[in-house]
Amino acid sequence: MIDFAIPEDIRAVTDTVRRFVETEVQPLEAEVEAQAAIPAEKLKAVKAKAQALGLYAMNMPAEVGGGGLSTVEMCLVEEEFGKTSDALIRRVFGQVYPMLLACTGDQRARYLLPTVSGEKICAMAITEPGAGSDAAAISTTARRDGELWVIDGTKHFISDGDIADYVIVMAVTDKEKRARGGITLLLVDKGTPGFSVARHQPMMGHRGYGHAELVFENCRIPAANVLGEVGEGFRLIMRSVSAIRLCHIGARAVGMARRVLAMMAEHAQSRRQFGQAIGEFQMVQQMIADSAIEIFATRSMVLNAAWEIDQGLEPRDKVSMIKVYASEMLGRVADRGIQVFGGSGFSKDLPLERIYRDARVTRIYDGTSEVHRMLIAKSVIKNGLPL
Ligand SMILES: Cc1cc2nc3c(=O)[nH]c(=O)nc-3n(C[C@H](O)[C@H](O)[C@H](O)COP(=O)(O)OP(=O)(O)OC[C@H]3O[C@@H](n4cnc5c(N)ncnc54)[C@H](O)[C@@H]3O)c2cc1C
The missing domain is CATH 1.20.140.10 (Butyryl-CoA Dehydrogenase, subunit A, domain 3)
Known part of the structure; x- marks a missing residue:
């Protein structure tokens, strides 16, 4: 028998999210639109409430502190998130990229766990001025220099790039192989010498969070900051x-x-x-x-x-x-x-x-x-x- 019924337990979760969005989040929308920012004190309070109810990082597995939902369950929850703005969803419920599950060793304590718990914000930097739809054509490079990787290149339109505590940067490590084993993901902390937010890129919508051009010039990061395997980023x-x-x-x-x-x-x-x-x-x-x-x-x-x-x-x-x-x-x-x-x-x-x-x-x-x-x-x- 094919069963399309939504189980009671997930209904209870989506009801909680729906009520939370309607009563705690939607009332902030007009202010966020008018100010193009979420008022800090109000955000702190609503995020704490969401976390107390277990509504933060719901897409991540329970073992790392996430909601542990199946994809069907997550989609039903996302449907309720969709009833407010993207800026508020990101900040109140978390924007945790599942690629972070590739963190190993002390990367888990430095990046994965604090992002799931809401202490750190992560941005994902793939797009470049010269490479959008054709992501494998990026020109940002990372070359090995002893115990370091040296990153050079420019990324743009990076959501939360202006405020992120760290950025997952996609770079070419082997020009011959590119998407077939020559592209690597690297974790770059805010404040690393050679990494800067070059400019903000205001958008038609999505007021309340930023998009930024990021520049990497002779940016040196430890070899241990590769996310996943070298060459397996794509x-x-x-x-x-x-x-x-x-x-x-x-x-x-x-x-x-x-x-x-x-x-x-x-x-x-x-x-x-x-x-x-x-x-x-x-x-x-x-x-x-x-x-x-x-x-x-x-x-x-x-x-x-x-x-x-x-x-x-x-x-x-x-x-x-x-x-x-x-x-x-x-x-x-x-x-x-x-x-x-x-x-x-x-x-x-x-x-x-x-x-x-x-x-x-x-x-x-x-x-x-x-x-x-x-x-x-x-x-x-x-x-x-x-x-
Ligand atoms: C609000 C916003 C947030 C973003 N956030 C991020 C982020 O966090 N991280 C990140 O890395 N990137 C981000 N991006 C970038 C986004 O992923 C790119 O804008 C998108 O991939 C398209 O690339 P492009 O803008 O270079 O357009 P282009 O690739 O230059 O495309 C221009 C036009 O050409 C068409 N086109 C291209 N190739 C083909 C083809 N083969 N066949 C037919 N038509 C084609 C496209 O459909 C489009 O109509 C963001 C963009 C925006 C606007």
């Missing part, structure tokens, strides 16, 4: 990205779109024009119906792929499909949300215009829609539809 990233794309883009998009749909449904009943509720007008109904259909489809896709990951499968093509569909679905739903609210939708009185701006980047990062479509098409031409 593969390490590729192994972790499916879960990140599925949870951070797919499931979060469902949550964000559900919030918009709930607002649309409520407004359709309360707003009256021409003597009747606007929800009586078929053109408004269509916007609501299309949004509901697309959210349901996305949610089903997300949970299907999450279940496969939990079975030990690697549904890469499905995750690419979800990345494309979820991000584009969110853009359409956010757009319809604004339309249903009319002028109020465009105003800053409501979170809709923020969601509309924040939604836009989901089609760009973690692989653009075009790159994922290319991968899907190549795979379907060769192997058929992955059902």
Whole structure:
């Protein structure tokens, strides 16, 4: 028998997250938007509450202090996270990259554990001015010099790069091999000589956290700061990205779109024009119906792929499909949300215009829609539809 029921215990967890987001986090959104920063004292208090409830670093295994959730469970939790802004999700619930599980020896105490416990913030530096979609074409290099690695290069658009306590830097260690054994991940602490934040890169959305250009000039780090094996960095990233794309883009998009749909449904009943509720007008109904259909489809896709990951499968093509569909679905739903609210939708009185701006980047990062479509098409031409 195929069972699609969500077990009671995970329902209890998602109910807790939903209530927490609604009562503790959403009330901070307007202030974060206005100030482009999370007020420090308020953040300290709400993060402590989240941690006390076990809502921090829920994506990480219990052995390292994380939530120990399965991928299906994590997606259901991410759906609730999606009902607030990315800046607040990062700071209140943690942005802990699963690649950190490759930490060994004293790296665990210096990087993995303090990041899971919320003492340290980590940034992930892959993209460069000359290499975005084609990540294997990076030009940042790391060369061995005795007991040290010497890093040279520039990274840009790095989320939290301005405040991170340390950065996972992707660098070429063998120009011949590149993605096939010539790219390595290195852990670089803030304050290391030769590492600097060159400039802030303000964005259209995601107010409340920064994106930065990072420069490495003759930056010397201990040999012990290699994350995983030398030359295995590209593969390490590729192994972790499916879960990140599925949870951070797919499931979060469902949550964000559900919030918009709930607002649309409520407004359709309360707003009256021409003597009747606007929800009586078929053109408004269509916007609501299309949004509901697309959210349901996305949610089903997300949970299907999450279940496969939990079975030990690697549904890469499905995750690419979800990345494309979820991000584009969110853009359409956010757009319809604004339309249903009319002028109020465009105003800053409501979170809709923020969601509309924040939604836009989901089609760009973690692989653009075009790159994922290319991968899907190549795979379907060769192997058929992955059902
Ligand atoms: C808000 C934000 C946060 C980010 N955070 C991080 C971060 O924390 N760490 C990090 O490393 N990076 C980060 N990035 C960078 C992000 O991953 C890249 O922007 C993304 O990979 C796209 O690369 P690009 O911007 O260089 O675009 P390009 O690769 O130059 O693409 C430009 C256009 O060409 C198209 N294109 C490229 N190749 C193909 C192809 N083969 N077929 C068809 N079309 C193609 C693309 O789809 C796109 O439309 C962030 C970006 C943003 C905007």
